[in-house]
Amino acid sequence: MRHKIAVTVDCAVFGLDQDGLKILLIKRGIAPFKGRWALPGGFVRRESVEEAARRELKEETGLDGVFLEQLYTFGSVDRDPRQHTVTVAWYALTHIAAVQAATDASSAAWFAEDELPKLAFDHQAIFDVARERLRGKVRYRPIGFELLPKRFTLTELQRLYEVVLGRDLDKRNFRKKVLAMDFLVDTGELERNVPRRPARLYRFDRRKYRALERGGFEMWV
Amino acid sequence: MRHKIAVTVDCAVFGLDQDGLKILLIKRGIAPFKGRWALPGGFVRRESVEEAARRELKEETGLDGVFLEQLYTFGSVDRDPRQHTVTVAWYALTHIAAVQAATDASSAAWFAEDELPKLAFDHQAIFDVARERLRGKVRYRPIGFELLPKRFTLTELQRLYEVVLGRDLDKRNFRKKVLAMDFLVDTGELERNVPRRPARLYRFDRRKYRALERGGFEMWV
DNA sequence: TCAAAAGTGTTCCGCTTACACCCATGC
DNA sequence: GCATGGGTGTAAGCGGAACACTTTTGA
Structure with missing residues (x-):
């Protein structure tokens, strides 16, 4: 009998406004980390990991058809207190206006990249990798x-x-x-x-x- | 009740000899794709994905302590005929001699990068991405x-x-x-x-x- | 007329590239 | 002594970096 592992996706969504680079976070409504801010994401269903990322983005933030690239897969045994969970992390780029229009103003909000609240799970580490990837990639691809x-x-x-x-x-x-x-x-x-x-x-x-x-x-x- | 997904790791191991760049393959002993050549890899246990990759490398090829970096995570629904399986792919670099010494000469073998046999699963696609990553990375990191x-x-x-x-x-x-x-x-x-x-x-x-x-x-x- | 940002060229330096011949060894 | 790769320098051209002033608009 095989060890069971859950698979999730998480997305670091970047936007830009007058004040600088922003990142889109979701306030968690359920345990664990209820009430904490987190990257939008969730469990992968009967779909590819990219489809899962796009579906979760749409469900949680209203965003659709954005620039999305795979970032890294985080798989420490203890990154989710409930169970062994591997998350495939992505980063996305969008116009801030696209979200303001789409979101039901509920639990999603933009934060300045240098003023993030304490995040759920290992999402701060995911964000750090995403920030670094963005810095690197922008220099040789016009993203x-x-x-x-x-x-x-x-x-x-x-x-x-x-x-x-x-x-x-x-x-x-x-x-x-x-x-x-x-x-x-x-x-x-x-x-x-x-x-x-x-x-x-x-x-x-x-x-x-x-x-x-x-x-x-x-x-x- | 949640959709179940299996998590595996697969490693593209590169070596170099007089004739050029080589890649290390394993002959599968069990279905699916029994008898086909494949990248070394296997199911993730109660361990991090990197630990899984290193463990499988050691078990299947004898390699230990090699250079190993995460490549990409492949998660199409149908990439494994048995069940929905997400694989975290890695690429590794080593001296060819390290494997010749370590392997029990059984089912592992080096192949010229341009003369690969037909591979199991989507391993050809994984190899292609690894080859491209190696080409890119070598230009700005002394790997x-x-x-x-x-x-x-x-x-x-x-x-x-x-x-x-x-x-x-x-x-x-x-x-x-x-x-x-x-x-x-x-x-x-x-x-x-x-x-x-x-x-x-x-x-x-x-x-x-x-x-x-x-x-x-x-x-x- | 003032404040604010738009728009515009040149010079210098360092890196990249192209290129050909003598040297040390084993057989 | 011959075959084989080891080892070395220079000149030209190109791209990157530094740098300051005039123009156009709204108020």
């Missing part, structure tokens, strides 16, 4: 766009990179580099109603990016 | 040394990189770069009994590497 609205200014894009990487970037060099690899398209539109010179709005062109990707390309911020 | 004997010549090191990356490298540039980041130590010894000018033997200095690593360093071949 950051998932955090921005469809149209954005170059300054917004730069701020995103500064927040994720945790250091300041040079404005001129940033623009030069980011425009050089041409998957950014000038929409021709400008910001409206800003008390300063309005900035051009750009969008990320996935088609162009895919093309470059095949040509083998590496560079980034 | 390749795990494949070489303790003392090696620069030509052996270069061949390793050429095999893993799948392209030729310039001898002078390679030596310049690899010696520049100084975690390679000249042991002062030379090859013996070669029908040509004997090469110097170097070793990888983990201490020095850790020091560099903290200083934030990136470059590689």
Whole structure:
């Protein structure tokens, strides 16, 4: 007779607003860790682990169709007090607005990445790995766009990179580099109603990016 | 009542010999896929997933204390015909000699990476991901040394990189770069009994590497 | 007219790349 | 003495980093 192990998924969902990088947490309604904040997630059913992650995200936060990548699988024997539970952790990127619209304002909330409450299970460790993965990945894959609205200014894009990487970037060099690899398209539109010179709005062109990707390309911020 | 899922581990073990990159396979003695070659692995017991991977490696191949990193977790519903099974896949690097010594010569064997037999389950897909991970990781972390004997010549090191990356490298540039980041130590010894000018033997200095690593360093071949 | 951010080029340096010949050994 | 790989330096070009001022808008 075989040792039984439960399988769950957990998602570290990142968003970006004026104040910086945010993460989406759920307040647990049941034991264990009732009342504690936790990463959205739950048990895997008769479905693939990715399907489970997307289903739980939708059920608990209303999010659908977001950028989602597998992060790491956490399998210490004692990470769940109830039973031996292995969790497949994921990280997701989205616009904060997508959640505000979708959530029933109930138990989900955004927290600044450096002001997380005490989390259930080993979710703090999962978050730490996710944060590090995001920092690393953003430098060689243009996944950051998932955090921005469809149209954005170059300054917004730069701020995103500064927040994720945790250091300041040079404005001129940033623009030069980011425009050089041409998957950014000038929409021709400008910001409206800003008390300063309005900035051009750009969008990320996935088609162009895919093309470059095949040509083998590496560079980034 | 909850849907039951089995949890396994599988390891893609890489080795290097004169002919190139090799991978270690096990011939399955039981159904399903009885008689087929497969990655070493098995069910997780009352232990962490990493402990399970190391235990299975030791039981099935005799390998102990090898370099081992988590790769990806495969969780399609139908990847195991018996039942819903999620597998946490790992990749390992070792000297081929370590296995020849340890194995009871029974059911484990090395295969050239480009001449694999038909594998059990979705192990071919796991291998493909592992191969790609190795190619990527070797460029920014000095994990390749795990494949070489303790003392090696620069030509052996270069061949390793050429095999893993799948392209030729310039001898002078390679030596310049690899010696520049100084975690390679000249042991002062030379090859013996070669029908040509004997090469110097170097070793990888983990201490020095850790020091560099903290200083934030990136470059590689 | 003021405040605030947008937008824009050049120089310097270091790394990457390309490239060819002499050397030490075993047989 | 011959075959085999070991070992070495330089020049050119490219990409990354540093750096300051003018422009446009709303109030």
